[in-house]
Amino acid sequence: MSTINLHHLRLFRAVARDGTLTGAARALNISQSAVSTQIKALEASLGHDLFERMGRNLVLTEAGRIALDHAEEIFRASENLAATLKSAGARRQVLRIGALATLSRNFQIGFIKPIIGREDVEAVLRSGVQAELLRALEAMAIDVVLTNLVPARDAASPYLVHKLSEQPVSLIGTPDPGLQTRSSRELFQTQALILPTPESALRASFDALLEQLGVVPRIAAEADDMAMLRLLARANAGLAVIPPIVVRDELEAGTLVEYARLDGITENFFAVTLQRRFPNPLVAETLGAFTPGM
Template sequence: MAAINLHHLRLFRAVALDGTLTGAARVLNLSQSALSTQLRALEASLGHALFERRGRGLHLTEAGQIALDHAEAIFRTAEDLTATLHQTGTARRALRVGALATLSRNFQMQFLRPVLGRADVEVVVRSGSQVELLRGLETLALDVVLTNAPPVHDAHSPWMVTALAEQPVSLIGTAARVGRQPRTIRDLLASEPLILPAPDTALRAGFDALSARLGVIPAIAAEADDMAMLRLLARENAGLAVIPPIVVADELQSGLLREAARLEGMREYFLAVTRKRRFPNPLLAQVLEIAQTGDVGQLAAVSVDPS
């Protein structure tokens, strides 16, 4: 295999960042034909097409995205070297993680812990809606999406869903609201104001089904689509929160909040969504392997502020 020409790599990065030959050629002060010729030479050297044309723009192929990641690492290292002679730059591989904005921060931190602090790894975390994150996964801007809502999957779907962990769901509130004497779930739901997940969440669907089975119409004190906000509302004594205990692990340990009852039949599922790739990120395989061996499943032993 021919050695990579760093000049070609620099030109490739310029085209990747601009998205067009015209714009990149203008910035580089080259003709489009000369730039195109040198890109083809790089593709021949690597043995893979780096771009595909969509309309008037150029979009990175999977091989192109990987090449861009390595190009960025190479040029960062070169910049480190020229900036200082006593501190050599180290190429870092990026792990790009998307996390549903409403997902437990405890779970996210535990998932990332195996690569946090590694000198050879740069962790990039983006939060957003399920639609936004899956779009990032589709365009290779993300390596994995952490969610509690499985995406729609059919024969044409590129998604691969890995179950990482599951957690119970409880009614949780201040000691004063929970009281000293145990009460039934029906009594708690009928007599206490409740802090509920937003209507469009899986947790809320499960809670509504439970309430219907028990024949209870709950008094809703607040709704939130964010676990951290559910936690804060419970701390403010706005009512009993329907929430996985791991989200408020610190408060339960300190006694600031108490578990009034476990909501049997309700579970919070944590999933990793990836897409089929010819060149998967090797870091992702390592993290998923650790998660599937059970380390992420031991969330109840972890105390991380979810705010």
């Protein structure tokens, strides 16, 4: 394999950042044809196309995304040679994680726990809505999506769905000795409830349970964000229908208590990836190291 020309690599990085040959050529003060020629030379040297055209813009292929990661690493090293030598040439890896904005923060921390504190790994976390995150996954801007919603799939679906954990769901609130001996049905009938919003799978399961029991709830609040459900429970707005993992710290401290486990209702957590020709090894490593207890 021929030696990579660092000048070509610098031009490649400029095009990747700008998204056009014209803009990159203008920034580098060279001709567009020269940039195009040297990008083609780099692609020939690596044996892979680095860009594909989308309208007027150039977007990175999967090989291009990997090449850009390495290019950034090479130039960071050249700009900070002394620090690189002191670290004995250790190479930092990047794991890009997208998480549903409403997902439990404890679950997210549990997922990245195996790589926390590693000097050779940088974790980049983004949050957003599911559709946005899946688009980023397909564009290879992130490596894995954490969610409690299974993406729609068919025979042509590109997604690989890994079920990480199935967590119980409980009725949780601030300490009240008078509630400790009551059944879940009595609690449903007498206490204000803090519930997930109706579009969630968890709420659908809970509504089915109430219908089976013939109970009409008194709803104090609804939220689509696990963190908000947690805060409402802490503020004594009512009893929250929530997985204990979300309020693990409060349960351990005694600021919240579990009054009833809701049998038959669970919250599932998933990691969504793509089948890639050049997979990020940290994805398989993190999935393999994850423990359901979080």
